[in-house]
Amino acid sequence: xxxxKKHIPLAIVMVTGVLTLVSYYVPNKVSVNxxxxxxxxxxxxxxxxxxxxxxSLFFSHYNxxxxxxxxxxxxxxxxxxxxxxxxxxxxxxxxxxTDAGLTPLGWSFKFIYNALSGTMFAVLAFYIVSTAYxxxxxxxxxxxVLFVAAFILILGKVPLGQIIWSSVLGWxxxxxxxxxxxxxxxxxxxGKRGIMIGISIGAIVTSLKIIFGIEKQYMGKD
Amino acid sequence: xxxxxxxxxxVLMLFAAGSVFAAKPAPAAAVxxxxxxxxxxxxxxxxxxxxxxxxxxxxxxxxxxVYASSLQTGGWLExxxxxxxxxxxxxxxxxFWAWNGSADEHAVKVELNNLFGESLPxxxxxxxxxxxxxxKVIAESLPVAVTPVGNWFRxxxxxxxxxxxxxxxxxxxxxxxxxxxGLFIRRIAGLDAIDEAIxxxxxxxxxxxxxxxxxSMSSISTIASAFILGEVSKKVAQYDSQxxxxxxxxxxxxxCKEIVKQSYLEAGRPDSYREDVNQFVSADQFSYAASVDGMxxxxxxxxxxxxxxxxxxxxLLAEVGATSGAIQIAGTDVEHQLPFFFTACxxxxxxxxxxxxxxxxxxEPMLLSALKVQDFGKLIVMVSAFFGMILVVLGAxxxxxxxxxxxxxxxxxx
Numbered sequence: 361x362x363x364x365k366k367h368i369p370l371a372i373v374m375v376t377g378v379l380t381l382v383s384y385y386v387p388n389k390v391s392v393n394x395x396x397x398x399x400x401x402x403x404x405x406x407x408x409x410x411x412x413x414x415x416s417l418f419f420s421h422y423n424x425x426x427x428x429x430x431x432x433x434x435x436x437x438x439x440x441x442x443x444x445x446x447x448x449x450x451x452x453x454x455x456x457x458t459d460a461g462l463t464p465l466g467w468s469f470k471f472i473y474n475a476l477s478g479t480m481f482a483v484l485a486f487y488i489v490s491t492a493y494x495x496x497x498x499x500x501x502x503x504x505v506l507f508v509a510a511f512i513l514i515l516g517k518v519p520l521g522q523i524i525w526s527s528v529l530g531w532x533x534x535x536x537x538x539x540x541x542x543x544x545x546x547x548x549x550x551g552k553r554g555i556m557i558g559i560s561i562g563a564i565v566t567s568l569k570i571i572f573g574i575e576k577q578y579m580g581k582d
Numbered sequence: 583x584x585x586x587x588x589x590x591x592x593v594l595m596l597f598a599a600g601s602v603f604a605a606k607p608a609p610a611a612a613v614x615x616x617x618x619x620x621x622x623x624x625x626x627x628x629x630x631x632x633x634x635x636x637x638x639x640x641x642x643x644x645x646x647x648v649y650a651s652s653l654q655t656g657g658w659l660e661x662x663x664x665x666x667x668x669x670x671x672x673x674x675x676x677x678f679w680a681w682n683g684s685a686d687e688h689a690v691k692v693e694l695n696n697l698f699g700e701s702l703p704x705x706x707x708x709x710x711x712x713x714x715x716x717x718k719v720i721a722e723s724l725p726v727a728v729t730p731v732g733n734w735f736r737x738x739x740x741x742x743x744x745x746x747x748x749x750x751x752x753x754x755x756x757x758x759x760x761x762x763x764g765l766f767i768r769r770i771a772g773l774d775a776i777d778e779a780i781x782x783x784x785x786x787x788x789x790x791x792x793x794x795x796x797x798s799m800s801s802i803s804t805i806a807s808a809f810i811l812g813e814v815s816k817k818v819a820q821y822d823s824q825x826x827x828x829x830x831x832x833x834x835x836x837x838c839k840e841i842v843k844q845s846y847l848e849a850g851r852p853d854s855y856r857e858d859v860n861q862f863v864s865a866d867q868f869s870y871a872a873s874v875d876g877m878x879x880x881x882x883x884x885x886x887x888x889x890x891x892x893x894x895x896x897x898l899l900a901e902v903g904a905t906s907g908a909i910q911i912a913g914t915d916v917e918h919q920l921p922f923f924f925t926a927c928x929x930x931x932x933x934x935x936x937x938x939x940x941x942x943x944x945x946e947p948m949l950l951s952a953l954k955v956q957d958f959g960k961l962i963v964m965v966s967a968f969f970g971m972i973l974v975v976l977g978a979x980x981x982x983x984x985x986x987x988x989x990x991x992x993x994x995x996x
Contacts, residue, residue: 384736384739385735385736385739385743386734386735386736387624387625387626387732387733387734387735387736388626388627388732388733388734389626389627389732390732392626402800405833406798406832406833409831409832409833409836410832410865411832412832412835412836412862413829413831413832413835413862413865414832414862416832416835416860416861416862417861417862417863417864420858420861420862423858430880431880434876476868476869476872477866477868477869480868480869480871480872480898481868481894483898484894484897484898487897487898487901488897490901491897491901491922491925491926492925494904494925494926495924495925552917555917555920555932555933556917556933557960557963558932558933558934558956558960559915559917559933559934559937561749561934561956561959561960561963562802562915562933562934562936562937562938562956563802563915563937564746564749564959565749565753565937565952565955565956565959566802566805566806566937566952567802568749568750568753568952568955569941569949569952570805572753574757574948574949574951574952575809575940575941575949575952577808577809577812577841577940577944578805578808578809578837578840578841
């Protein structure tokens with residue numbers, strides 16, 4: 361039993377991992393085909409897993425409605441929303457547009473889905489303002505540096521800010537655009553690269569842990 | 583009768599002869615010497631490299647045209663056209679240990695797929711190059727046949743391979759060292775706060791939201807997030823608190839279900855495990871964000887964890903969590919989403935810390951050794967960057983052009 365539940369899966373992980381790693385250094389058609397095959401397998405698994413996800417979603421919300429749990433009314437909208445997209449898709453044979461114009465699916469997509477997605481994305485603008493307000497409360501030296509950098513960036517992006525900069529700090533000879541350029545190209549890039557280097561090494565080490573079976577938490581324990 | 587046929591014939595011949603003598607003979611194009619063509623090294627077998635010496639007599643109006651054909655004779659297609667001073671051996675983007683190119687020769691890489699489509703029509707291809715002035719061919723090489731072959735090793739990635747081997751050696755050293763002696767591991771504030779967050783949720787009797795992001799199971803950050811979820815849910819089970827894990831990806835949901843179930847089992851509370859701990863929400867980014875925001879707003883959780891791969895929804899989620907008054911701990915390897923988490927969350931794990939979190943929380947020596955390897959890796963990069971920087975500055979100061987170029991090749995990815 362342990363062989364089937366533990367050793368064989370670990371061996372599959374190791375062989376697949378090593379072959380994928382080796383493929384990076386082997387440019388031959390064999391390795392290219394291997395990577396393509398893996399990608400196709402992944403797509404097939406994803407397609408089946410999506411069905412699993414859908415069943416989980418329906419069961420979870422069906423139970424909420426059945427138990428009249430708090431906010432069960434929202435669960436009704438899961439089914440309403442699903443039908444609002446699936447029925448038009450069925451009636452339109454999956455086409456959003458025909459010679460006659462928008463199909464019911466196209467209409468649902470344009471006037472329901474896109475409108476709702478656009479609204480969510482638009483909310484981001486308001487959240488950025490409230491986040492900026494929170495981050496501009498200077499509580500430490502780091503917060504002060506962040507505030508100064510952000511303030512200069514905001515100042516430089518609006519015409520009024522550029523006028524203020526020229527009239528107050530024009531004597532320095534440095535334009536606000538040059539200062540912004542420097543902030544974005546020097547300290548920001550340096551910090552970003554530092555983070556990227558750490559992330560890359562972390563990703564390598566995490567991959568090694570999984571490939572060599574040191575990390576096997578995803579399989580449960582003995 | 584014969585006379586009537588012979589006279590026009592003689593007149594015609596005289597005209598023809600006259601026109602032959604009157605026409606100025608076109609000068610034949612010179613042969614472009616030194617032209618060679620070969621298989622492009624370190625590729626899948628769909629490119630050729632053509633080389634010939636730079637002609638010092640070329641004038642600015644000289645243009646080189648490269649032709650390729652999949653036939654034995656004829657069928658020439660124009661593969662490239664460039665000015666007399668372009669495409670030298672230095673322009674081929676390969677490091678010094680894998681390519682010997684000089685500025686004294688032209689070197690052109692011809693991608694055959696771009697010319698002949700994905701499936702190549704032949705195994706042998708003909709190449710030639712012509713030098714043109716205006717629209718006139720002044721020199722042309724003889725055709726050369728090339729059989730492109732797939733190579734077995736990317737020599738240009740040798741620097742990368744050496745770094746990987748060094749990391750693997752350190753990795754195994756750290757693992758064996760951890761087994762024997764144990765390792766000192768630095769503290770990570772964001773991870774120490776997890777206990778505090780779970781304790782708070784238990785005291786308040788409110789749920790904990792664990793958001794694994796919108797990455798797929800092949801994303802390293804999602805894998806790391808699944809490991810953290812295992813440790814968090816084990817603590818949740820021990821404290822008999824509640825955890826909710828809304829999912830974007832059905833595969834991640836399936837894996838997380840197993841992990842959470844196992845954690846409850848290990849904590850000795852399998853009876854407390856409920857199937858609806860993990861639930862699929864939506865595979866659409868903003869639908870997912872809207873749904874999770876709704877849950878957070880309604881249920882007012884005591885703690886929110888955002889661990890994994892996040893894009894624009896990072897702020898949508900974190901800001902709603904902050905407004906609801908939850909203690910928030912985030913971690914992602916998407917560096918451009920980190921500022922949003924920094925400002926909206928109480929603790930943020932930066933990339934590598936996210937990867938290390940599972941090991942840190944589990945306190946298993948074998949897993950903790952990975953943290954040590956990460957630190958050694960960073961040390962190697964820091965030392966290399968420091969000395970590399972000094973050497974490049976010295977090289978620039980004293981004009982060691984080749985040395986600086988070679989040094990930069992060492993640090994470049996191919």
